[in-house]
Amino acid sequence: xxxxxxxxxxxxxxxxxxxxxxxxxxxxxxxxxxxxxxxxxxxxxxxxxxxxxxxxxxxxxxxxxxxxxxxxxxxxxxxxxxxxxxxxxxxxxxxxxxxxxxxxxxxxxxxxxxxxxxxxxxxxxxxxxxxxxxxxxxxxxxxxxxxxxxxxxxxxxxxxxxxxxxxxxxxxxxxxxxxxxxxxxxxxxxxxxxxxxxxxxxxxxxxxxxxxxxxxxxxxxxxxxxxxxxxxxxxxxxxxxxxx
Ligand code: NAD
Numbered sequence: 001x002x003x004x005x006x007x008x009x010x011x012x013x014x015x016x017x018x019x020x021x022x023x024x025x026x027x028x029x030x031x032x033x034x035x036x037x038x039x040x041x042x043x044x045x046x047x048x049x050x051x052x053x054x055x056x057x058x059x060x061x062x063x064x065x066x067x068x069x070x071x072x073x074x075x076x077x078x079x080x081x082x083x084x085x086x087x088x089x090x091x092x093x094x095x096x097x098x099x100x101x102x103x104x105x106x107x108x109x110x111x112x113x114x115x116x117x118x119x120x121x122x123x124x125x126x127x128x129x130x131x132x133x134x135x136x137x138x139x140x141x142x143x144x145x146x147x148x149x150x151x152x153x154x155x156x157x158x159x160x161x162x163x164x165x166x167x168x169x170x171x172x173x174x175x176x177x178x179x180x181x182x183x184x185x186x187x188x189x190x191x192x193x194x195x196x197x198x199x200x201x202x203x204x205x206x207x208x209x210x211x212x213x214x215x216x217x218x219x220x221x222x223x224x225x226x227x228x229x230x231x232x233x234x235x236x237x238x239x240x241x242x243x244x
Contacts, residue, residue, distance in 0.1 A: 003225045004031025008081045010073065012036045012064050012121065013091030015043035017190030018140065018220070021213035022088055025221045027055035034077045036062030037091065056081070064091045064117035070124035077128075084128035086224050089118045089162075090140040094192060099153045110154035115161045122169055122180070135178035136224045139166045143186045143239040163235060170233030179232040181223050185216050186239025206241030 009026050013019035014035035023033045027050040035057060037043040043059040050057035058080050062073040077084050092114045095106050118139050122129075129135035144152070145159030163182050170180035187193070187201040189210040202209055219238050222228055237243060 002030040003221070003227065004029045004086075007031045007085045008034070008077065008083050009086035009088060009224065010034045010036055010060075010077050010084060010125070011088040011090060012062060012117070014088075015039040015046055017192060018185065018188060018213045018216045019088070019090040020046050021217035022090065022220045023057070024050065025214070025217040026086070026224070027057060028053070029221065029225075030055075031086070032056040032081045033058075034073070034081060035059045036064070036073050038063050064089075064121060065112040067120050067124070070120050074124045074128060083132060084125055085132040085135055087121060087125045087129060087135075087137045088140070088220060088224065089121045089137065090220075091117055092140065092192070094155045095152045096196075098151050102153055107154045111158050114155065115158035115165070118162050118165055122165075126178075129178045130173070130176050133177050134226070135173075136228075137166075137169070137178065137180040138220050138224050139180070139182045140220070141166070141182045141184050141235070143184050143237060143243050145182070146184055146235070146237065147243050166235070167233045174232055179228070181228070181231055181233070182235045183216070183220050183223060184235055184237040184239065184243075186211055186237075186242045188213060188216055204242065205239070206244065209240065211238065211240055 011019050011023045014023040015037035027033045035043045047057040047059045060073045060076045063069045095110050141162040142159040144156050145163045166182040
């Protein structure tokens with residue numbers, strides 16, 4: 001299909017995993033894509049992959065915790081691709097420890113990359129998204145923005161915050177032509193899992209397998225596209241049944 005023909009998207013964390021799959025998916029459906037990430041060589045490789053298949057893409061160095069980087073990234077996207085219609089706030093990092101041994105440094109870092117980034121991104125992109133007339137924001141939360149797990153307090157708190165930041169921004173912008181929704185993945189086989197025991201995650205998933213980045217990309221693309229034109233402030237879960 002050509003759902004994103006004439007549309008411009010910025011995908012944060014687009015150099016790896018779910019963000020990379022989402023950038024490839026939007027480009028394959030005719031959208032121009034900006035990859036915003038701190039991983040420069042990997043991000044540039046995604047741009048090359050899109051260009052090799054005839055798509056349009058740019059890389060912009062973006063640390064999502066920096067307000068200055070955000071201002072620059074939005075400026076680069078609008079000046080090189082002409083506008084900004086779609087923002088995918090996907091960059092994220094996790095913590096893995098129980099609360100008692102989570103350091104304040106870890107807490108602050110995870111909250112900055114996972115939660116504050118979404119606030120900064122929507123604020124920086126607000127003007128072009130409204131000017132689009134048909135803007136769409138997809139914030140990548142997690143099933144752990146909906147239910148708890150017993151560890152990773154910073155990650156859960158930040159992902160839960162993303163869920164409500166999504167809803168309140170959606171209501172604020174509902175009459176401004178910008179939809180804002182959240183997507184909540186379960187266990188997806190990407191580098192963020194690190195050396196986590198995959199068999200344990202599979203055992204905890206009713207469908208009996210990990211999800212794939214391209215499966216998340218398909219859902220994110222749906223939510224970002226006009227196929228979801230009446231959805232705003234909504235949460236879309238894809239977790240193989242974990243939270244069912
Ligand atoms: P990933 O590690 O493959 O990709 C994350 C990307 O974010 C990387 O390219 C990394 O460079 C980038 N990034 C990290 N810090 C950044 C910063 N400060 N500025 C800009 N970019 C930064 O992981 P993924 O699984 O693709 O994760 C994508 C999103 O999906 C994250 O928000 C994650 O929390 C969420 N998620 C993942 C899973 C899963 O099981 N994989 C489950 C639920 C939610």
